[in-house]
Amino acid sequence: DFYEEKPSISGMTEQDVTEYRNSSKIRVSGFDVPRPVKTFDDCGFPPPLMSAITKQGYEKPTNIQCQALPIVLSGSDIIGIAKTGSGKTAAFVLPMIVHIMDQPELGKGEGPIGVICAPTRELAHQIYLETRKFAKPYGLRVCAVYGGMSKLDQFKELKAGAEIVVATPGRLIDLLKMKALTMKRATYMVLDEADRMFDLGFEPQIRSIVGQIRPDRQTLLFSATMPRKVEKLAREILSDPVRVSVGEVG
Numbered sequence: 001d002f003y004e005e006k007p008s009i010s011g012m013t014e015q016d017v018t019e020y021r022n023s024s025k026i027r028v029s030g031f032d033v034p035r036p037v038k039t040f041d042d043c044g045f046p047p048p049l050m051s052a053i054t055k056q057g058y059e060k061p062t063n064i065q066c067q068a069l070p071i072v073l074s075g076s077d078i079i080g081i082a083k084t085g086s087g088k089t090a091a092f093v094l095p096m097i098v099h100i101m102d103q104p105e106l107g108k109g110e111g112p113i114g115v116i117c118a119p120t121r122e123l124a125h126q127i128y129l130e131t132r133k134f135a136k137p138y139g140l141r142v143c144a145v146y147g148g149m150s151k152l153d154q155f156k157e158l159k160a161g162a163e164i165v166v167a168t169p170g171r172l173i174d175l176l177k178m179k180a181l182t183m184k185r186a187t188y189m190v191l192d193e194a195d196r197m198f199d200l201g202f203e204p205q206i207r208s209i210v211g212q213i214r215p216d217r218q219t220l221l222f223s224a225t226m227p228r229k230v231e232k233l234a235r236e237i238l239s240d241p242v243r244v245s246v247g248e249v250g
């Protein structure tokens, strides 16, 4: 059996893990899948991030977070499938903060390290607000890039520097063309609500953006549903992803 799990950080036996996944309706596939966590403490987050989590009123991780957090923290690519309202945002934002703070070159170079794409300005704005709360204790700059706001202001903000960009694909492409930012430092890429981005016709933009990000990036794809065309894109742009689904979806 080549499927071997990493040592538990929460003292669970293999049987505990299976029972825990079943009771939380968590299904996983992939190699070396880390065990799910039961608490945010199990994730080993540094104190400023733990304080921000507490301040948000998050007492314990949601089902998708329990399994997705240790996977993403291990550096693996992920396909995360769970219905709306299940807490997918924190599942990619919290590990992103850890990823950025781990960069030896942080403070040097230019362009965002974390890039998050979402289908609509409303969704991008929600992600922006949540990201800001967790980025604040570290002084990380978050730039929102979507329509309905001044492109010139966004251009200036990007020029001034941001470690994190939350964007809709169309506006991000515009600003990349205007050379408002470079992707050469980006190593953490999130595609949120991938199914909706497809429905809105953003596939070419997504491919263009991903094509500008170095191949050794960590790539995360989250979706409420997993139609075949999204599965195909995921196969092309993620490397050896772990797939996690929660509930009846996927």
Ligand code: ADP
Pocket: 057, 058, 059, 060, 061, 062, 065, 082, 083, 084, 085, 086, 087, 088, 089, 090
């Ligand atoms: P999704 O992206 O899966 O639709 P969200 O990330 O938008 O879900 O989260 C849905 C709601 O749940 C938000 O209001 C968010 O603040 C809240 N939430 C997320 N994680 C937790 C948690 N661990 N404990 C309590 N509330 C949470």
Ligand code: MG
Pocket: 085, 088, 089, 192
């Ligand atoms: Mg969401």
